[in-house]
Amino acid sequence: MDILPEEHRNEPHRRFNPLRGDWVLVSPHRGKRPWLGAVEKPAPNDRPQYDPKCYLCPGNTRAEGAQNPKYESTFVFQNDFSALLKETDDSIKSPSETPLFKSESVRGECRVICFSPRHDLTLPQMEIPEIRHVIDIWTQQADELLRKYRWVQIFENKGAVMGCSNPHPHGQIWASSSLPNEPAAEEKNQKTFFEEYGKTLLSVYLEKELELQERVVTENADWAVVVPFWAVWPYETLLLPKFNAARILDLNDGQRDSLALILKEFLGIYDKLFDTSFPYSMGWHGAPGTLNENFDTAHWTLHAHFYPPLLRSATVKKFMVGYEMLGEPQRDITPEQAAERLKALK
The missing domain is CATH 3.30.428.10 (HIT-like)
Incomplete structure (x- = not known):
């Protein structure tokens, strides 16, 4: 099944995000527009192993006066x-x-x-x-x-x-103690999907992505990294398990080992893209509810979102302003183009 015919991918279109229940505008024809806007400074690559002025380094004093122990690991x-x-x-x-x-x-x-x-x-x-x-x-x-x-x-x-x-x-x-907006939307939409189809939304989604392969950046026996069909940020990725897991607590030793491997691999791919230490915001989403509650987690799939802002180079980022703030998110390059560029760096 052709998810989106090739002839339609180069025209403006909208894609639906079933996790959040909202839409993103895709405008691939805008990729060559000139840029005279803000230019960011690339991340320095000459930081010392220890910085006496850093409030996070071992043994240093933090801003509020507490002293860090001389820690040797996390x-x-x-x-x-x-x-x-x-x-x-x-x-x-x-x-x-x-x-x-x-x-x-x-x-x-x-x-x-x-x-x-x-x-x-x-x-x-x-x-x-x-x-x-x-x-x-x-x-x-x-x-x-x-x-x-x-x-x-x-x-x-x-x-x-x-x-x-x-x-x-x-x-x-x-x-x-409260459930924030983003996971609340994911809770609602995953539960609705599970009640209708009897399967978890993200497991069905990943199964199709693995079959198609066009948006899969990398994978191993336990995990896969995809540029989601509904990605908003230029090189946004979604890290998904190939096994049933509702929370990070559900991972066994082998699954943690393979998670470490794929994190190192695909974050290294990010760094290669624009030859810079790739900036992003990332976070894990798993089933909500305290462990003391009898909370139903059957509809949940553990996953991690990675939202990097860089668009064209190490110094030009995507801005979420104007139409994105007042209408809906918009992207220029297609998720398929983003995945192809990332895969080429493996």
Whole structure:
């Protein structure tokens, strides 16, 4: 079955995202438009192994005065500038007389995870056992926090262009008592699909992508990386398991090993694309609900989103403004073209 006939791919068209339940405008004819706008500085590649001024390096003092231990592997600490607090006023709620001014209490925790003690390494530059250790820490943190909170968001903002405030390789883990907008949409749409078809949305989707191969960037025995049919960001990817897993907690040792391998491989492909340390925002999505709840996870598939902003080079990024903010997201190159360029770098 031809998902989208070749003759239609070079014309403006819209693609539906079944996970979010919204649309993206694809405009492949705009790929050659001239660019006289903002140009970003490429990421420096000469960082030292240790920076005495970095508040994330081992042994250094952080902004709020706490001193880091002289850690030798992955290190986690409570964010000194947390967006969520463990204890809040539970009485915050909307006035009952109007539906137009809603509010509610929310509790949570925000943690920072330093992937490596070395200031100069990113995930794809780390050794496989080191990446595997990061995966283990992600899992341990999720296991601890899901006992108290409904949602645990593991994520990384890589690169100054994505708002990263410190170049030391690190991610974050935010846990909250409420379910945020993005996973709430995925919860609704995956559940609806499962109730209608008796299969998980993303397992059916991946099965078709593996059959077609045109948007598959790379794969191994357990995992696949695809540029989703509905991708918004120029080189957006979706990391999916080939096995049933609703949460990162469900991964066995072998699946964690193969996850470390594919992370190193495809993040290295990203770095080759424009010969730069490729910026992105990434994050894991898995079934919500605390481990103490009897929450149905049968409709969920664990997955990770990677949203890189670069469009044409290491210095030109995609801006989500104007029509994208007021209408709907728009992209120039097709997901198939993006996947082809990434696959060529394997």
